Amino acid sequence: MKVETSELTIDRFIKAPPSVIWKAWSMPEHLARWWIPAPMECKVVKLDLRPGGGFETLMREGDGDFQPHVEGCFVEVVPETRLAFTTVLKEGWQPTEPWLALTAIMTFEAEGAGTRYSARALHRTPEDSRKHEEMGFQEGWGATLDQLAALVERLT
Structure with a gap:
């Protein structure tokens, strides 16, 4: 029996310290290079x-x-x-109706000579979670993690 959950998770060991992963997350020019699976292009509009x-x-x-x-x-x-x-919120805590409602939580935990990067995507319902999974959550978020790892290993 498969347990229904409203959460999807993915994690990777990345050969870079948390400070460098933070740099890749906190600088728009770096985020644009890994946030969306290639060959698609990303444009960062806001990163406050x-x-x-x-x-x-x-x-x-x-x-x-x-x-x-x-x-x-x-x-x-x-x-x-x-x-x-x-x-489900936009800048300034303003409610919104997104095409996919989720809360994403990323943690960066020092592990040996690198970082354990973990991401959790929390959805309103198990159905929304299943829809996100069927859209390619593991493949898409996995590809972006591969891109993040390649970028930060060059930045170290």
């Missing part, structure tokens, strides 16, 4: 790393126009340790 601060990215495939990707609000920001945002 404080509770209530806005988080917005756009994506583009090929020569097309940039389209909405994520718009949310940071709910917790602990530099080099933990970062959480939600898509």
Whole structure:
């Protein structure tokens, strides 16, 4: 019997310290290089790393126009340790109706010569979680983690 859950998780060991992973998360020019699976292109519109601060990215495939990707609000920001945002709020705690409601919690835990990067995606219902999983959660978030690892290993 499969247990229904509203949470999806993924984690990786990355060969870089939490401070370098934080740099990749906190600088728009770095975030744009790994946040969306290649070959799609990412444009960072907002990255206000404080509770209530806005988080917005756009994506583009090929020569097309940039389209909405994520718009949310940071709910917790602990530099080099933990970062959480939600898509059910936008900048300034303003409620919104996203195409996919979730809260994402990322933790960066020093482990040996690197970092254990863990991400949790919390959904309103098990059905929403299953929909996100069927959309390719593991593949998509996994690809971005691979891109993050490649970027931060070059930054160290």
